[in-house]
Amino acid sequence: EAGVTQSPTHLIKTRGQQATLRCSPISGHTSVYWYQQALGLGLQFLLWYDEGEERNRGNFPPRFSGRQFPNYSSELNVNALELEDSALYLCASSHGQGAREPQHFGDGTRLSIL
Amino acid sequence: AQSVSQHNHHVILSEAASLELGCNYSYGGTVNLFWYVQYPGQHLQLLLKYFSGDPLVKGIKGFEAEFIKSKFSFNLRKPSVQWSDTAEYFCAVNRDSNYQLIWGAGTKLIIKP
Numbered sequence: 001e002a003g004v005t006q007s008p009t010h011l012i013k014t015r016g017q018q019a020t021l022r023c024s025p026i027s028g029h030t031s032v033y034w035y036q037q038a039l040g041l042g043l044q045f046l047l048w049y050d051e052g053e054e055r056n057r058g059n060f061p062p063r064f065s066g067r068q069f070p071n072y073s074s075e076l077n078v079n080a081l082e083l084e085d086s087a088l089y090l091c092a093s094s095h096g097q098g099a100r101e102p103q104h105f106g107d108g109t110r111l112s113i114l
Numbered sequence: 115a116q117s118v119s120q121h122n123h124h125v126i127l128s129e130a131a132s133l134e135l136g137c138n139y140s141y142g143g144t145v146n147l148f149w150y151v152q153y154p155g156q157h158l159q160l161l162l163k164y165f166s167g168d169p170l171v172k173g174i175k176g177f178e179a180e181f182i183k184s185k186f187s188f189n190l191r192k193p194s195v196q197w198s199d200t201a202e203y204f205c206a207v208n209r210d211s212n213y214q215l216i217w218g219a220g221t222k223l224i225i226k227p
Contacts, residue, residue, distance in 0.1 A: 003157070035217075042118070042204060042217035056214055090158070099213040100146050100165050105158040 002027065004106035006091050012112045013081050021076040021109045025093030031055075032074040033094070033103060034066060038087040046089075049074055078111070086113045116141050118207050120218035127195055128226050135190040135221050137205030147188040148206040148215070149179055158204070164188065175199070197227045 005024045013019050025032050034046040045058035049068035057064075063079040072093075078085055088110050092103035119138045127133060139145065149161040162173025169181040179190045188205060205218040 033215075040219070042120075042219040043206075043215075044217075045214050048213065058214070092158075099208050099210045100163070102148070102160040102163060103215070104160075105150075107157050 004091055004093050004104055006089075006106035006109050008109060009107070010110045010112070012114060014114050015081055015083060017081050019078045019081060019085075019111055021078075021089050021091075021111070023074045023076070023091030023093075023106060025072050025074070025091075026095075026104055029093035029095050029104070030072055031094045031096065031101070032068055032072065033092040034074070034076050035090040035092065036060075036087045037090055037108070038084075043090065047076065081113050083113050085111060087111060116207070116216050118205055118216050118218040120203075120205055120221050122221050123219065124222045124224070126224045126226065129197055130194050133190070133192040133195045133199070133223070135203055135205075135223070137188045137190065137218055139186050139188070139205075139207045139216070141186075141207055141209060141216075144209065146208050146210065147179075147181060149173065149177070149188075149190050150204045150206060151201050152204070153198075153201045161190070161203070195223075195225050197225045199223060200225045 007022045031050040035043040048056045066076040068074045088108045090108045092105045094101040094103050117140045121136045147164040150158045151161045152158045164171045172178045202220045202222050204220045206215040208215045
């Protein structure tokens with residue numbers, strides 16, 4: 001079974017630019033979660049998509065947005081990039097909506113803002 | 115606000131030592147509890163989980179965790195660690211009414227051979 005795949009592995013941008021990160025969930029998983037992991041911090045929840053709908057978002061500004069496609073893959077868009085957006089962005093998927101469903105993680109996209 | 119605390123950010127042990135990593139949460143009421151592990155160069159993966167029932171749960175690779183409701187704790191244990199247990203360990207909590215996982219900052223465990 002193929003795991004969660006994220007692309008690109010690394011992304012270098014400058015302040016003010018826009019970044020797009022992509023995630024393909026495990027086959028059969030309908031829920032996709034996005035997290036930000038800044039250096040030395042735990043995972044901070046960004047967004048949750050299920051069945052093409054945004055179900056919940058964390059305490060992040062509106063310039064963080066995303067979408068989920070009919071094939072359940074997902075994009076995370078970050079507009080007007082700031083230096084503090086430099087972090088590892090992790091995508092996870094789960095089978096269905098249950099709070100008890102374990103999340104399966106990708107390797108992440110390292111976003112660096114110069 | 116809900117939070118999860120992992121008090122030890124770095125732990126260094128020798129092989130065969132016993133391990134206990136602390137996890138405390140601030141949620142009230144019924145919670146779901148998870149421990150995830152990230153081995154060097156690998157993605158995060160589930161180690162074990164607790165929803166209800168026996169408060170002592172067993173996970174993969176000989177790990178176990180005990181849920182103590184009165185202490186809001188879910189500590190991870192292993193009687194005898196191996197060099198291959200070197201990894202970062204994360205505790206996470208949610209509720210059935212709120213799927214959002216709240217994560218601890220993680221504990222980096224280094225096992226000296």
